[in-house]
Amino acid sequence: MSDAAQNTHANPIPELQERAARLDAEDGLGKLRERFTLPDGVVYLDGNSLGALPAGVPGAVADVVHRQWGELLIRSWDESGWWTAPQRIGDRIAPLIGAAPGQVTVGDSTSVNLFKALVGAARLAAPGRTRMLVDATTFPTDGYIAASAARMTGLELVPVDPSDALGALGDDTAVVLLNHVDYRTGRLHDLPGLTAAAHAAGALIVWDLCHSAGALPVGLDAHSVDLAVGCTYKYLNGGPGSPAYIYVAERHQGAFDSPLPGWNGHAEPFAMTPDYVPAEGPARMRVGTPDILSMLALESALDAWEGVDVEAVRAKSLALTDFFLECVAAYVPQGRVEPVTPAEHDRRGSQVSLRAEGAREVMAELISRGVVGDFRAPDVLRFGFTPLYVGFADVERAARTLGHIFG
């Protein structure tokens, strides 16, 4: 760029900085940032990959290690509530995704929960239905696991563009798997409409909530979703690789037939009988012994949600992404980046993805300047906005730094 252009785009624009300051001052969620420990001097826009550290987690984990494990040892399975953690923490996540208690179980990875959900859904589907529809642009693990689930239940896997899912539905559709928010583009899909359409066709629907839970209202019960899965290390800030969850609507639980019937899902696990009798309720979705350290770190992390209204989170999320798009337009020379995240609010998640030439190198440069987003192949700069700890001044700085790099 010429020096003139660099000046145009690299220097702070007072109007945007003043507006950022005003928006931060008016932000009812602004003080939630104190509930997190963030590195100094960094604008962290990668909470859609790994959420930041909630302030109470280090103390909670130290207690689990020193006292619960080191001193109480095996007694902690009862006395420290280890055994009941998967359902207890499931009930903490439930209100964030619009689920009544008793439908969410925490444990295992998202991939493993997807396998349970898809095989379980295939077994719940009406006889004679032969096809499993899956989002063709999905995060890859969903497609890989769906292929395995389809293979092992005798269904045909049919990749569909979520925009075309309506047209692909038919009386041969057994199960549909879709992502609520696309991991790459940040596009929000119409969960109420697509769920209703799947049901109208007589199919069951499984939603992957990895990129929506904790960033926007999901409304699983309100929209009669059948099954859902999600991770807890993005907008729920559970820590690296923290356990995922599975939701099975109460009406399906009695007939839910897990492909992973581990002893933790047994009606009487300590009877240790040779025959599997599935537990009633959400414990049926459990498999093996839960990862207690990661599980209880997540439980503590969820304290950051105390008193927080998901509708307010959504409003701030949209304000942040709107402001980011505006700042990018002001700071970045025209033509250097192209937003791939939809402009319409009802089609936008809590991230903004920008297509850019040399995106990998641009992101490396951004990170070296203290603005952390991430890169997704082949050419996407991805910025996640976690309303609990990202503010408007962060947004302005991120866009301005991007402008510097392109300046």
Place this chain on the structure above:
Amino acid sequence: MSDAAQNTHANPIPELQERAARLDAEDGLGKLRERFTLPDGVVYLDGNSLGALPAGVPGAVADVVHRQWGELLIRSWDESGWWTAPQRIGDRIAPLIGAAPGQVTVGDSTSVNLFKALVGAARLAAPGRTRMLVDATTFPTDGYIAASAARMTGLELVPVDPSDALGALGDDTAVVLLNHVDYRTGRLHDLPGLTAAAHAAGALIVWDLCHSAGALPVGLDAHSVDLAVGCTYKYLNGGPGSPAYIYVAERHQGAFDSPLPGWNGHAEPFAMTPDYVPAEGPARMRVGTPDILSMLALESALDAWEGVDVEAVRAKSLALTDFFLECVAAYVPQGRVEPVTPAEHDRRGSQVSLRAEGAREVMAELISRGVVGDFRAPDVLRFGFTPLYVGFADVERAARTLGHIFG
């Protein structure tokens, strides 16, 4: 009991106490106890359920939480070695179970790994073989998961007593699943002989090492075992619900076809391509994002094995269980307990199980007196001996306390 009997059995027997002191003084592994943090005044004989806290773990976990997660955030996937942890830690466990590097992957629960191993083995088996043999007295999750794996691969599940497994083997046997050490009785099964017999019948064999790994030599490679799984929270002291592992012999890895092909097991996970191409080598057994807190606690816990010879551990384990049986015979009135663990060394794991009337109440009483074992339905007192931190004076005290209760 009469007062006389109580005196006979409740009072310390000097000869046993002196022998315990001498054995502890001569114990080459005795100083390993310093590598653990054990609660004061407690004899902990439940390491076969939850291993004690290794001294380095609290500091390691605090570093993972504060610095790796809190400060480095997403960068830790590379910079803190999070991404490669499943194989790196697998290679730390490998020598403890007699495996060369590159065959063990850590992650998921034992139940989930069993599902991978059994479905993978069924797919590796010669065509036309129709039966899966499984230990009828197995820890229940193995039986439940085997039933699901058999159902989903079209095999017939055949429960067999491990002692009769040889007779049940035939040219219709596809896969055999056995436990190296029985969780209830502590009986050690003949891994070399049963593996050779399975191979002679043309079948593949999967071993569950939960109750043997870390307590005695396993020799997976030496005995040409096909696949194995195990947990890490018993004799490996990885912490509550720490991730399990799966071993797939190198000769089978190229054809290993996982029923859980998550994105972590892809040849190029970050290419995020729609088609699944399995990684070469042990990464193929990975599924979803690993539980980093639990995983790295385990890695630190394995430091307790630095310089430790598993053969020496086995020798001490047998000396401990021999001495316990001798002390029980001396302290506990005749007829009140009956050992169900075999007396022969080559059929004994690292635990002693005693059948007793009112076993549940007896164990509660023992625990209240500072001797921690556990109860297994319907009538078994279970005592696990972890040679890394249990000594001979502990053994004498445990038997003497049991004598008090029956006195």
